[in-house]
Amino acid sequence: MMLLAVFLFLQTPLGSQISAIADGSGGHTGVYAEVLETHARTAFNENERFPMQSVYKLPICMAVLDLVDHRALSLDTPVPIPASDLAPRGIHSPLRDENPKGGTFTVAELIHLAIAESDGTASDVLLRLAGGPEKATAYVRELGVSDMAIAASEAAMSRDVMIQYSNFTTPRAAVALLTALQSSSKVPQRSRAILLTEMTNSSPGAKRLKGLLPSGTPVAHKTGTDGTINGMTRATNDIGIITLTGGRHLAIAVFVKDSTADEATRESTIARIAKAVFDAWGRR
Numbered sequence: 001m002m003l004l005a006v007f008l009f010l011q012t013p014l015g016s017q018i019s020a021i022a023d024g025s026g027g028h029t030g031v032y033a034e035v036l037e038t039h040a041r042t043a044f045n046e047n048e049r050f051p052m053q054s055v056y057k058l059p060i061c062m063a064v065l066d067l068v069d070h071r072a073l074s075l076d077t078p079v080p081i082p083a084s085d086l087a088p089r090g091i092h093s094p095l096r097d098e099n100p101k102g103g104t105f106t107v108a109e110l111i112h113l114a115i116a117e118s119d120g121t122a123s124d125v126l127l128r129l130a131g132g133p134e135k136a137t138a139y140v141r142e143l144g145v146s147d148m149a150i151a152a153s154e155a156a157m158s159r160d161v162m163i164q165y166s167n168f169t170t171p172r173a174a175v176a177l178l179t180a181l182q183s184s185s186k187v188p189q190r191s192r193a194i195l196l197t198e199m200t201n202s203s204p205g206a207k208r209l210k211g212l213l214p215s216g217t218p219v220a221h222k223t224g225t226d227g228t229i230n231g232m233t234r235a236t237n238d239i240g241i242i243t244l245t246g247g248r249h250l251a252i253a254v255f256v257k258d259s260t261a262d263e264a265t266r267e268s269t270i271a272r273i274a275k276a277v278f279d280a281w282g283r284r
Contacts, residue, residue: 017276018044025269026261027233032171033252033277035244036179040281049147049168050255053157053224053235054204056150056167057114057123058195059177063130063139064107065191073129075108081125088158090227091120108194115198115222120154127153143180143187147173161229174239174253182241182249196220199240207264208238209252211271213278218243233259236266242274244282252277 022029022044030045067073081103086096094117095105105113105122107129113122127150130136136150151166169177181187181195199220210219221240226233239253254270261269 014042014276014280018273021269021272025256025259026265027259028257029269030171030255031273032175033250034175035281036182036249036251042277046172047170049170050257051164051235052167052169053164053226053237054118055222055224055237055239058222059140059150060123060127060130060136061111061114061195063136064126066139069188069191073107077107078104079107079110079125080104085125087120087154091154091158093119093121095119095121112198116202118204124153124155143184145173145176164226164234171253171255175251178239178241178251205238207267208270209240209274212275231260238270250281
């Protein structure tokens with residue numbers, strides 16, 4: 001049955017286009033995309049597990065904002081961060097670079113840093129505020145998202161490159177998370193607005209999902225990237241919600257794992273797949 005589904009997918013113009021683009025990624029590619037209002041969808045290796053890298057900062061922030069909604073925290077809650085809690089060198093962290101002795105930051109500031117700037121220190125502190133990996137994963141399950149796990153901090157991943165595989169998702173599960181963010185009653189409107197604004201203003205990933213889309217296309221997204229070690233990059237990712245004509249929303253996740261290609265090729269793979277999907281459905 002699965003082989004038949006793959007065969008039928010590859011017979012569609014969009015399916016064959018995605019497959020051809022994926023062949024040039026230098027690694028293994030997974031895709032899931034759905035127009036939330038019409039349920040038009042496409043998929044490629046959509047049930048395979050991929051390391052999230054910084055994509056996992058989105059569910060972590062969602063879990064923290066759930067605590068804010070339940071009044072266990074406030075957006076204005078001050079969070080002391082001593083120097084010992086700063087992310088190790090090698091992890092992207094503007095917070096650490098600008099505050100080498102640590103400092104105190106509000107929950108709102110940490111969410112901004114984690115999403116808009118993909119800050120590793122902010123992410124690890126927020127993961128602790130969320131109650132740790134098990135609590136964050138439990139929150140994701142409450143949203144109805146399976147096949148996604150939050151298991152290790154940024155600091156832990158920096159010590160062992162293989163640990164990142166424990167923070168996994170499938171492309172289908174990533175889109176389920178985006179769908180919950182966009183429309184689930186379990187995500188309060190204030191939390192939704194905060195995260196979608198931060199994702200839209202996110203600075204990393206300019207050449208990924210939005211790289212080949214028409215200028216001005218609204219894209220709320222979260223990237224994830226591993227460093228290249230011995231010629232291999234284990235994660236180059238982008239997930240997001242693209243606003244189409246008429247106010248429709250395209251939720252899309254593209255993951256490239258275990259690639260030996262250069263960064264330009266990996267990012268182009270994501271951008272070209274996003275454009276192919278956008279061209280198929282963007283103006284319908």
